[in-house]
Amino acid sequence: MGDELFLRASDNDRNKVTTFLSEAMTHGFITTEEMSTRLEQAVSAKTFSDLMPLVRDIPGGVELIRSSARSYIRSQYANGTSFHPAQTSSVNQYKNYPRRRPSRSPLIWIAAAFLFLPVLQAGALGAFFFVRSLALLAITVGIPMLAIRFIVRRGRRRFF
Numbered sequence: 001m002g003d004e005l006f007l008r009a010s011d012n013d014r015n016k017v018t019t020f021l022s023e024a025m026t027h028g029f030i031t032t033e034e035m036s037t038r039l040e041q042a043v044s045a046k047t048f049s050d051l052m053p054l055v056r057d058i059p060g061g062v063e064l065i066r067s068s069a070r071s072y073i074r075s076q077y078a079n080g081t082s083f084h085p086a087q088t089s090s091v092n093q094y095k096n097y098p099r100r101r102p103s104r105s106p107l108i109w110i111a112a113a114f115l116f117l118p119v120l121q122a123g124a125l126g127a128f129f130f131v132r133s134l135a136l137l138a139i140t141v142g143i144p145m146l147a148i149r150f151i152v153r154r155g156r157r158r159f160f
Helices: 009-028 034-042 050-056 061-077 107-124 124-155
Strands: none
Touching: 009 034, 009 050, 034 107, 034 124, 050 061, 050 124
16 A cells, blocks of 8 residues: 555645654654754655655654545545546636527527417417417427426436
């Protein structure tokens, strides 16, 4: 289980090591000269394996590095999320969103006008039969089509 030591250390991890070193100096485990050299190395460390030699000879140091590396692995990879630079790029941040379709409302109004012109010419009885046929058409065709559309769209959702 040494693979977690090759992960890159964050600023928070380096801060934990520097506070641990300052506490070790106050308890007398290291001298001030050792403290200054170890602090310089801790600030310039890139991975957990760079931080390990700085605290290896101090009691509790190895556990500090391993626990912070393992907690990073658990928090980042246990729930399936990880850092992807493409997601944080300002250029690509809107790439994965679905595009909005253009509005169809002008076409609907034009189609409705062409459908209702003969109804207006036929009179009240023609309007009644036309509205009744539209209602029957909506019930027999429209509602099942909406249900199928809902089921198909729900099946395409991703849970990751």
